[in-house]
Every structure is written in structure tokens, then in C-alpha cells.
Amino acid sequence: MRDDPPICRHHCEHTDTVNKVRAAMAPEEELSALAELFKVLGDRTRARILEALAVSELCVCDLAAILCLSQSAVSHQLRLLRATKLVRYRKEGKNVFYSLDDEHVRQLFRQALEHVQEER
Template sequence: MKREDSKIPICEVSVIHEDIINKVKEAMPEETKLYDLAELFKVLGDTTRIKILYALFESEMCVCDIAALLGMSQSAVSHQLRILRQNKLVKFRKEGKVVYYSLADDHVKKIFEQGFDHINE
């Protein structure tokens, strides 16, 4: 039924398919898990971080090399790497004074592959 004053459809029934609601409610992850997932997508919502992750698909790299590749300052790259590290998307190792970054695990690459599959449909 439509509201006369605004022509916006409204639902006058509070529950139509209670069995579906209960099934979905049971399957719904905890609120904290949904929050963490939303935060992950926020981190992935930055083009610079996407470029850094994509570079790390190809090879482990140091900050200097990533900065040169992307035409950015080392400070800007370090800032983005810190965010990626805090969100468990990259890991690092030290060799002398040089710090090398790589993907944290294969999940990161799978997320990208799924994303590319989706946008290429």
C-alpha cells in the first residue's frame, strides 16, 4: 500500500516469512565479526593500498622499491604499509637494516581475484 502524501511504498505487515527471518538470524555472524569485515573493506577502499598489495602479489619488496614503483615518498608508503600490517594484510621481515614486505597469506590474493571476477562480469 502507498502512503497518500508521499507516494512512498510502505510495508504494513511486520513479519511475512518468520521461518526465513529465523533462518537468516541464526546464520548471521556476530556483530563484532561484521564490524571487522566492514573495517577490512574500508582498508581495501584506498587505491594506494590496492596498488601496494598488487605489487606485493608479484614480489616481496622493501619500502624504497614500493615508493619508486608508485612514485610516492617512502614516508607515505610506510604509512600505508602500517595500516595494511595492522589489518593483517601484509607481513614483514628484516634483513640487516632493510625491511621487506609481503602478503600476509593467500587470502589477500583470493580477495583480489574475487573482486576482479566481479568487476569483469
């Protein structure tokens, strides 16, 4: 048996509330970007990369060693994370070091992790 969410038994529309919420909602382009961000976050390997980078700035070689993946596989995931502005990099000689893009990313990751760790 499915656990369907409860619905209204009588159709009514609270026009003032509907208009207020519509006015407060983000534009479609921003919601599309948000959906894309969550899609990128929805991969276990990328989540592991973000978790590692929340601890320390790391080069691709270090990330590959931590995650037991090839440098190529890590680089592919980092490219996607960079495209959504979740990570950034800096070059030091021949090495490239990655870190979380900013404190917002750290907070987003931390809050999402806390949410899944909550006991219901």
C-alpha cells in the same frame, strides 16, 4: 529519475527464513572487523600496494619507486595494511620486506579485481 530497488508491495515476514538467516549471520564484532577491512581496501594507494605485493615481496624503497610515492607515504599505508592483517613483513639486515599476509589476501584481492573487470 532515481532507479530505486523494487520493494515488497505487501508487508509479510517469513519468520522461519528470518530466524534461519539471523542464526547463520556472523557476530556483530566480526562484521565490524569486515567493514573495517573493506574500508582499508577502499583506498586506491593501498589497492596498488596490494597489487604490487601480489606479484612479489618488496621492500619499502621498491614500493615507493613502483608507486612514485615517498617512503613515508608508503610506510603510512603499510601500517594500516598491517593493522588489518593484509600484509606482513620480515627484516633482512637493514631492509624490511613486505608481502601479502597469506593466500586468503591474495584470493580476496584477485576475486575483487575479477569482479570489477566483469562486463555487465
